[in-house]
Amino acid sequence: MKGHQKMIITTLDALRVIQNNTQATFTFPLYDVLSGNTKIAPKIPTLAAGSETFWLMDQGVAVPKSHYDLVGFMRDLWDDVAAIKMNGKAIAQRAAYGSPMLALDETLFKPDAYDALIEADIVGEKTGREIVVGDLTEEAAASLMRGFIRSQEK
Template sequence: MIITTLDILRVIKNTPNSTFTFPIYDVLSGNTKTAPKIPTLAPKSETIWLMANGVVVPNSHYDLVGFLRDLWDDVAEITMNGKVVAQRSAYGEVMLTGKNSIFKQDAYDALIGADLLGKKTGREIVVDDLTEDAAASLMRGFIRSKGE
């Protein structure tokens, strides 16, 4: 499954107690290995810090959305709590994951996303007949959204 910046932002929002790291390709090495300073997003944070050997580099904080927007193509892999959840096979390739379950959008989030897109473009949103699983997924997403 191909991962986009919106996919990882959704996972970060849905798992606020997780630590994410984003090793980036080292431009000086010809983009064949990752840079020694690794951008890290601590639990319950919206700011990315550069970490060198597990130590925060002073004055190196970045806005999460700005970082992903500007450096997405340079990110070599994404780790969540120390486990790789997505990676590029080489610099310039697409970001792929084998762990579809954490990136899979639940029915409620998909419906809200489609509704917002419909409002932006003025289109009418049509909802298919729901199965029992889809209805349950909608309710779980709604309950989760009200709990925040």
């Protein structure tokens, strides 16, 4: 029997986790180009709780003029990110530079029923297809309500 395949994380997965956990501080250690991408750079991009702006932190101090908006950071620097840490705990990481980003805590990255339904609806709109939703279990209905309530809080 094969071992459990780890979930590969995309920038969209990372953005969803950040949006769902606005009270957490996220850090994104980067591979150091000067080390041939074998070591972690000393300055660490940090997204403080409640913020949408990354700052490069050097031993806990923000580097002046080093800010990046969330989407720009994900677009431009995703391939250099070695790991994603939430409140200091690694939730995803790459085995090496160039490897896929893998979830260490899959429950965080799995979209709940509401997110999945909204995503399916958006895809359906783009393709003009009608989405048919099967009978909901009680758990699925509760998950949809939680997701809806969370979306209204933003």
